[in-house]
Amino acid sequence: MSMIHFVGGEKGGVGKSVLSRLLSQYFLDNSMPYIGLDADQSHPTLSRYYQDYTRPINLDHFESIDQIMELALEEDCNILIDLPAQSERFLDRWIEENGVIEMCEEMGIKLAYWYAVDSGPDSVNLLDNFLNKYNDQFTVLVAKNQGRGTDFSTIEALTQLQNSDRESMPVYQFYIPALHAPTMQKIEKIGLSFWAAAHLKDGDVEHLGIMERQRSKVWVNKVHQTVGILLSYL
Incomplete structure (x- = not known):
């Protein structure tokens, strides 16, 4: 059975692309069939770090977005779409005008939105609006990025996140722990996948230092443990 993973959030600079890269790395590390679709034309981050597994899509054109369903129907696979900020209206139009929710139900394709x-x-206001519209249509997983803040009490107080029951209200929330900022900056400067950040040590290729690799490995493993638990619910 295929599963479509939208990775988004209307606000810019909250770590959507980092989340997309972490999920991509999880699928690859666990030998799970995976295709990445990069919808961020101005900052194609997923294409940069996972170019062998990623292809571009253009949210302005149905013919391009249609790849999502076509790929999901071709074979059982995890389809991950890295969405840019302020893209919800384009996604709304495609979902509503094409009956995507109903089509997925009919074809047995699972839908999840990692926000x-x-x-x-x-972020509080935008998430509230999103949940009011979509939380009864597909599973929403709220990623609280500790690299972009520490006090998420206002988000956690949202009505839709209170007493969540996965049978009746498929909304989950979890933390993305912060990675040591200079280490993350070095990963991005060199252009490493998260696997390469944790493991690459060839003297002829630019790589992280031993403790930077260790920090990266511990961080990725923490996120992987959380993602594994969340995927077991879906």
């Missing part, structure tokens, strides 16, 4: 947030008020 990245920081601790700011804009």
Whole structure:
């Protein structure tokens, strides 16, 4: 059975692409069939770090977005779509005008939306609006990025996140722990996948130092443990 993973959040700079890369790495590390679709034309981050597994899509054109369903129907696979900020209206139109929710139910395709947030008020309001519209249509997983804030109490107080029951209200919340900032900056400067950040040590190729690799490995493993638990619910 295929599963479609939208990775988004209307606010920019909250870590959507980091979340997409972490999920991509999880699928690859666990030998799970996976295809990445990069919808961020101005900052194609997923294409940069996982280019062998990623292809571009253009949210302005149905013919391009249609790849999502076509790929999901071709073979059982995890389809991950890295969405840019302020893309919800384009996704809304495609879902509504094509009956995507109903089609997925008919074809046995699972849908999940991984929604990245920081601790700011804009994230609270945007997430609230999103949950009011979509939380009864597909599973929503709220990723609280501790690299972009520490106090998520306002988000956690949202009505839709209170007493969540996965049978009646498929909304989950979890933390993305912060990685040591200079280490993350070095990963991005060199252009490493998270596997390469944790394991690459060839003297002829630019790589992280031994403790930077160790920090990266511990961080990725923590996120992988959480993702594994969440995927078992879906």
